[in-house]
Amino acid sequence: MSKQGILLVNLGTPDSPSVSDVRRYLDEFLMDERVIDISAVGRTLLVKGIIVPFRGPKSAKTYQKVWTENGSPLLFYSVRAAELLQRKLGDDYCVALGMRYQNPSIAVALEKLKAAGVKSIKVIPLFPQYASATTGSVHQKVMEQVSKWQTIPSISFLNSYHDEPGMIEIFAANGLKYQPETFDHIIFSFHGLPQRQLIKADDSKKHCLQSADCCSRLTDVNRFCYSAQCHNTARLIAERLSIPKEKYTVTFQSRLGKDPWAQPYTSEVIHSLGKGGAKRLLVFSPAFVADCLETIYEIAEEYDLEFKALGGEKVQLVESLNDKAEWIDVLAQLAVRPV
Structure with missing residues (x-):
């Protein structure tokens, strides 16, 4: 009996x-x-001429601060999720993990599924909210790779x-323990x-940034808007925890x-x-299903230090989904649910 293929994809991490x-x-x-949606010439000059040469050493020092004996936290939790999902789904499925950038690559993950003779492939980007720079890029990369195959499964x-x-x-439960x-x-x-x-994602060309609250409510017009989806995720978590609107803010x-x-x-x-006298802040980061540089360092360390310099006491990060059993259950539901 042919297996069904599941391709999990996360953003990526340095080796x-x-x-x-x-x-x-x-x-x-x-x-x-x-990701950088400007002309090819401009992007090349910016990335290869400025960002990579000058930002590389600084970013390396930051990565060193979050690196563990298991390597990159993002890669570790992504690998764990793939392994646990395979165990959860059983032998009728073949689960592969690919990173959009670096290793393990999407190409290698797809070859694993191909070698297993899967009859279909379901691609699950590990980004809850859609954005062209993340989910869109994953979809494009997958299509580029399989376009080279002689036989393309469903x-x-x-x-x-x-x-x-x-x-x-799960996000609500993770936050609840911090009261x-x-x-x-x-x-x-x-x-x-x-x-x-x-703005480019607004196909109507009449909604995005046309009002201060254009993302506050998800509608048919902005249903693919990254910001609107983020606001919706935050609203649902806040409602689950009975957090009043005036006590939370959606930020980027x-x-x-x-x-x-x-x-x-x-x-x-x-x-x-901080300048207004707040002492304790609780921060969720629901764009990430695995803790990584942006959560462990940027929020839990950088923002915490900045807040304390202003007289605050604590910026408390709510951990992500990582390899929690409940998250694997959700992934299993997404894997078997018809698209």
Whole structure:
């Protein structure tokens, strides 16, 4: 009996925290036309001439701070999730893990599925909210790879699962143990995107950034908008925890460059809260299903230090889904559910 293939894909990580490996990772990542969506010439000059040479050493030092005996936390938890999902689904399925950038590559993961003789492949990007720079890039890469095959099995793609009840429940449970009601404010910090990419995703050309609250409610017009999906995820978690609207803020982190990105910026909101006298902040990061550089270091360390410098006491990170058994159950449901 032919197996069904499941391809899990996460963003990626350097092979090591060495400067050379980090530069190699940054080069592949930032040269993706969906990530830095400017002209090929401009992207090459920016990435290869400025970002990779100068940002590489600094980023390497940061990666060294989160690297463990198991390597990159993002890779470790992604591998664990794939192994546990395979165990959960059983012999009728073949689960493979690929990284959009670096290793294990999507190409290698697809070859594993091909060698297993799978009759179908379901692609599950490990990004709950859709964005062209993440999910869109994964879908494009998969299609480029299988287009070279003589025989292409049935392939389906999961677009997003920003409102998946099981996922919402796990994030809420992770936050509940910190007693959210004891914090001065709750922040839902998502990875940022340039505003131009949000605008390009608005097929109607009449909605995105046309009002201050254009992302506050998910509709048929903005259903594929990354920011709107982020707001929806945050709203669902907040409702599950009975957090009133006035006590939480949806923010965006990890801005790169000087162009305007999705706002408000996490760092600016934390500074404002610190200057306003807030002492304790609880931060969820529901764009990431596995803890990584952006959560373990950027939020739990950098933002915590910045907040304390302003008189605050603590920025408490709510851990991600990682390899929790409940998360594997959700992945199994996504794997077997018809698209």
